Amino acid sequence: MTDLLPVVVVHGGAGFIPKERSQLSISGVCAAVQTGYAILKGGGSSMDAVVETVIQLENNPAFNAGCGSVLNVKGEVEMDAIVMDGKTLASGAVSAVRNIANPIQLARLVMDKTSHACLTAEGANQFARSMGIEEVPQESLITEYSRMRWRKNLAPDANPVESQMGKAGTVGAVAVDLEGNVACATSTGGMLNKMEGRVGDTPIIGSGGYADNQSGAVSTTGHGETIMKITLARLILFHMEQGRSVEDASDLGLACMQSRLGGLGGVVTVDPQGHWAAHFSSKQMSWAAAQRDIMHYGLYTGEHFTQSIN
Numbered sequence: 040m041t042d043l044l045p046v047v048v049v050h051g052g053a054g055f056i057p058k059e060r061s062q063l064s065i066s067g068v069c070a071a072v073q074t075g076y077a078i079l080k081g082g083g084s085s086m087d088a089v090v091e092t093v094i095q096l097e098n099n100p101a102f103n104a105g106c107g108s109v110l111n112v113k114g115e116v117e118m119d120a121i122v123m124d125g126k127t128l129a130s131g132a133v134s135a136v137r138n139i140a141n142p143i144q145l146a147r148l149v150m151d152k153t154s155h156a157c158l159t160a161e162g163a164n165q166f167a168r169s170m171g172i173e174e175v176p177q178e179s180l181i182t183e184y185s186r187m188r189w190r191k192n193l194a195p196d197a198n199p200v201e202s203q204m205g206k207a208g209t210v211g212a213v214a215v216d217l218e219g220n221v222a223c224a225t226s227t228g229g230m231l232n233k234m235e236g237r238v239g240d241t242p243i244i245g246s247g248g249y250a251d252n253q254s255g256a257v258s259t260t261g262h263g264e265t266i267m268k269i270t271l272a273r274l275i276l277f278h279m280e281q282g283r284s285v286e287d288a289s290d291l292g293l294a295c296m297q298s299r300l301g302g303l304g305g306v307v308t309v310d311p312q313g314h315w316a317a318h319f320s321s322k323q324m325s326w327a328a329a330q331r332d333i334m335h336y337g338l339y340t341g342e343h344f345t346q347s348i349n
């Protein structure tokens with residue numbers, strides 16, 4: 040074991056966060072990372088840490104996941120989520136799921152209780168019911184802000200992708216526990232004004248996230264159609280397998296996404312030794328990390344604040 044363990048790193052979405060919302064975003068990731076860190080310090084698993092961290096972000100209306108999700112073109116909430124366990128390569132995901140407060144919890148149940156990797160739409164909801172997960176009214180997941188943006192982007196001259204990279208807020212976490220096991224979790228409402236039934240990168244293994252004890256764990260955010268084409272999470276771990284550091288590998292993955300397809304995004308990355316990175320090619324990404332009783336956080340490129348955790 041290295042003295043870099045345990046560690047948890049969280050993101051609150053790549054994009055451009057308007058000034059009036061940036062404080063909400065920063066305080067949200069900072070609170071969530073401390074929840075995950077407390078679990079790890081208490082001897083909890085990296086899987087428990089990333090799931091509890093993401094649940095907290097899903098419950099926070101400042102982010103595009105759970106309550107606060109962006110709306111599809113019909114003004115409805117359809118969400119995607121994934122978890123992956125680096126020790127066993129077990130993974131679980133849900134896509135286009137509705138009326139669920141915490142899709143990440145459902146993704147974990149897909150991993151733990153089924154022989155499948157992903158359940159979608161109504162089938163995922165049926166499974167939720169069978170597991171006793173309460174369904175919530177759609178209204179409880181919709182904020183005034185998400186409805187306002189949906190309306191604005193219905194205009195014929197609107198550009199929802201640009202607007203989203205304007206104000207994204209997918210959430211994700213990666214962690215390494217005291218035993219050196221890595222895990223990832225990612226959850227999102229997807230892209231603003233997406234078509235009904237659209238499935239993004241988030242629930243796709245190797246795109247929205249990947250975790251493998253032999254290399255590390257990644258959770259991604261950004262334009263999903265682009266992330267999927269380069270399987271961003273797996274691409275970063277490939278570079279780490281070739282001997283690159285978490286930082287170099289994260290940059291190489293993001294650079295490939297930008298140079299090949301013009302896509303912007305962000306990632307949080309760890310290796311099993313506890314080295315970590317929170318990198319992005321977008322203008323901003325709210326992120327926070329906790330390690331050695333110190334919290335690190337930032338929003339703009341190059342920004343890196345620290346604060347002790349007591």
Ligand SMILES: NC(=O)C[C@H](N)C(=O)O
Pocket residue numbers: 052053103207208209227228229230239240241259260261262263264266
């Ligand atoms: N902002 C995001 O990260 C969106 C997410 N990657 C998606 O395309 O569904």
